[in-house]
Amino acid sequence: MNKTIQTKRDTIIPATIFLILYAIWAILVASENQFIHNFDQTMINIICNNNPIIIKFATTFTNLGNTNVITIETIILVIVLALSKRFACAVFTAGTMIGANGYNWIIKHAIARQRPLTEHLVAAHGYSFPSGHSVGSATLFGILIVLTILLIKNKAAKTVLCLVWACFPILIGYTRIFSHVHYPSDVIGGFLEGIAFLLIGYSFLYHYYLESQRAQSNLY
Template sequence: MNTKENKVNYQPLLIFGGVIGIFFAFWVYLIASKNPFIKIFDTAIYNSIKNNNPVERQLTFYWTQLGNTLTITAFTVILVLFLVYQHNYVHAVFASLTMIAANACNSIIKNIIQRQRPRMDKAVHADGFSFPSGHSVGSMTLALVLIALIVVLVKKKPLKYWLIAVCVFFTLSIGFTRMYLHVHWPSDVLGGWCEGLAFSCLASWIFFRVLDKKQEKEKKE
């Protein structure tokens, strides 16, 4: 898998990641200060999601397990080991450090904000504080890490686009399950997505820049 043919215009990632990071910081402030807008935002979306169908609830419960900490961690470890096996060491460092940084930041923010979860059904159990949604952070960060890797490692465009679509669907669907099961407020999920997006974009910018410098150095040699 040769990355030389997949030239990437990565510069916009720095700006986009910075903008999302600023928005996320503002969102954290709104949550921490218990701004009335957050209650309006959450109530409007929360009340519009109907989860009365027991079959749908069960299927959603199974699907949301794909975004839990254990599953995301296991997949990340397998991914990193595969990249190391393929001698893609820069890629492996990028994937591992991005996932570690995003989830560590999420844990810190959770324990600082200490937001309580919505009132949950007895059939659904979730530990810890509510904001930001760990499932949303983990799935978004993993999805964008995979997209960055797909962009540089997959040559065939149809396959590349299909894989990217699967990644996008994965993180959006995981976030939706958290709201559908009423284990997170919508603002928790949006915050998690923004956090994961900001970390991934900034990390991807560094990743693509390192690859670019590496390729320039190889050309000179």
């Protein structure tokens, strides 16, 4: 019993923490808190410049976080998992992505924050907070980290893959700020939301599949 309680804490508590952090961050943004304004301005001054090489990289790499690209990548991943008979992982992937991106659409229209008024380096439509690119990439590549940890046996390969997956959302978030289509606080909000939904999805995967699978294996 104590072990069960501990494992639940290991998954549910981090999810709750990130949900609370996200809620606080969203409230600060929605209320136009001075801290958010100062944070955005400081980060923009650090990140943005006129280097043509970085401009080319940012305007190209940012496409990896487009909704259509993320959707296609998710569908391919779900199909691969289903064909491999990893049905619980496929449901985890699809459910987590639908939940995160669906909620993102709702909160975008609830807060209705306008995008930065400076000239955008790439096309961008809709409201600014949270960054959809950041939510989608943090959730999808977070899912890939979870799947890598669960399914890859080789420790070296597991470590390398996890580091690679972690770099993608960070770079995509960076390109959104650099391209002037999002405030830094939009990107942070997107990361917090994506991670929160990832942890919620993993909690369901753990408790409704992994734990029962482990219990069955102990019977033999």
